[in-house]
Amino acid sequence: MTAPIRVLLVDDHAVVREGYRRLLEATAGIRVIAEAGSGEEAYACFVQLDPDVIVMDISLPGISGLEALRRILGRQPTARVLMFSMHEDPVFVARALDGGALGYLTKASAPDLMVRAVQAIAVGQRFVPAELSRMVQGSARGAGRQSLGSLTEREFETLRLLAAGHGLTQIATLLCVSGKTVANYQTSIRQKLGCDNAMQLLRIAVECGLTNTRRTHRALMAEIDG
Numbered sequence: 001m002t003a004p005i006r007v008l009l010v011d012d013h014a015v016v017r018e019g020y021r022r023l024l025e026a027t028a029g030i031r032v033i034a035e036a037g038s039g040e041e042a043y044a045c046f047v048q049l050d051p052d053v054i055v056m057d058i059s060l061p062g063i064s065g066l067e068a069l070r071r072i073l074g075r076q077p078t079a080r081v082l083m084f085s086m087h088e089d090p091v092f093v094a095r096a097l098d099g100g101a102l103g104y105l106t107k108a109s110a111p112d113l114m115v116r117a118v119q120a121i122a123v124g125q126r127f128v129p130a131e132l133s134r135m136v137q138g139s140a141r142g143a144g145r146q147s148l149g150s151l152t153e154r155e156f157e158t159l160r161l162l163a164a165g166h167g168l169t170q171i172a173t174l175l176c177v178s179g180k181t182v183a184n185y186q187t188s189i190r191q192k193l194g195c196d197n198a199m200q201l202l203r204i205a206v207e208c209g210l211t212n213t214r215r216t217h218r219a220l221m222a223e224i225d226g
Contacts, residue, residue, distance in 0.1 A: 004031040005122040008049065010042040010056035010065065011035075016107075020055065020114065027115050037061075037100035039068030046072050046079065053122050055114075058085040058092060063174050066095055073100045080121045084114070090135045091148050093128070093158060131213045148204075150192045158185040163205040 007024060010031050011017045021032045034049055036042040039060045046054060054072065058065040065083055072079050082103040083096040102121045105113055109129065117127040151159065154175065161171045172182045176209050195201040 002027050002029065005118060006031055006033045006049070006052045007118060008033065008042065008045050008051035008054045008056075009035045010037075010039075010054065010068070012037045012057065012060050015059075023111055023114060024055075024118060030115070030118060033082065039063035039065060039071075042068045043071050043075075046103075047075065050076075050218055052080065053118050054079065054081045055118065056081060056083055057063075058083055058087060064157060064160055066153070066160075067175070069096070069099050069101055070153055080124065082117050082121050082127070083164070084109075088132075088135070092131050093135065094149070097128065099153060104132060105129070106132070148193075151189060155185050155192070156181060156188050159189050159201075159205065161187070162201075 007030060009017050009020055009024075011020070015035070015147075017035045017037075021035070024030045024032055032050075033051060034045045036045050037060075040062055042054065042056060042060075042065075045051075056065045056068060060068070062073075065085070069081055069083070072081065077100075081101045082105065083101045083106040084107060085092060086107050087093075088108070089104050096104050102124070103117045103126060104125075105117055114131065120127040148156065154177075157175065158171055161174065166174070168179060168182050168186070172179045175182070190201065193201065193204055195204065
């Protein structure tokens with residue numbers, strides 16, 4: 001008898017995890033062995049349980065799914081990860097795939113695609129719906145989006161954390177680096193994105209779907225210009 005596909009499910013909303021657990025376990029041959037609500041928890045569960053497939057959201061409290069992906073693949077390059085997110089912007093799809101994810105789905109995708117994606121990724125196949133592939137290939141929309149492609153993984157994560165309202169000290173703690181390193185990331189981000197002030201950086205963050213909150217506006221102004 002073939003062993004079931006062992007899945008680690010990562011999302012910060014318990015209701016969402018429950019829905020996807022039911023969806024996946026309704027299919028013979030798939031079993032959710034653990035759930036995690038943050039990137040840090042996802043990494044710890046991966047180390048402890050060595051799942052066959054990790055289904056992980058991008059937007060998580062603390063480090064993002066993209067940073068968790070980097071850490072997981074840094075420990076085990078053969079890990080099989082499916083990113084799923086509310087983000088349909090090609091910037092996020094390209095980041096996930098370039099970062100080593102084997103697949104990408106949006107939360108608006110048909111339920112059967114999740115099952116098919118897990119089954120494909122479990123045997124090492126790439127799974128990206130055709131419409132997302134076309135979006136990535138034709139994603140020359142907007143100078144901000146193009147510039148984001150020039151950021152390193154850590155710079156992108158730093159920008160995302162800034163956009164989420166985190167201060168520089170918090171970011172240093174989350175990324176396990178020094179405050180000076182984060183300050184250098186910030187300087188490089190501003191140079192690459194051609195931003196002279198916090199307002200310009202905020203505009204790019206909003207355009208690219210990184211944020212749209214007033215709290216973020218205040219945080220960016222305080223941390224970047226202060």
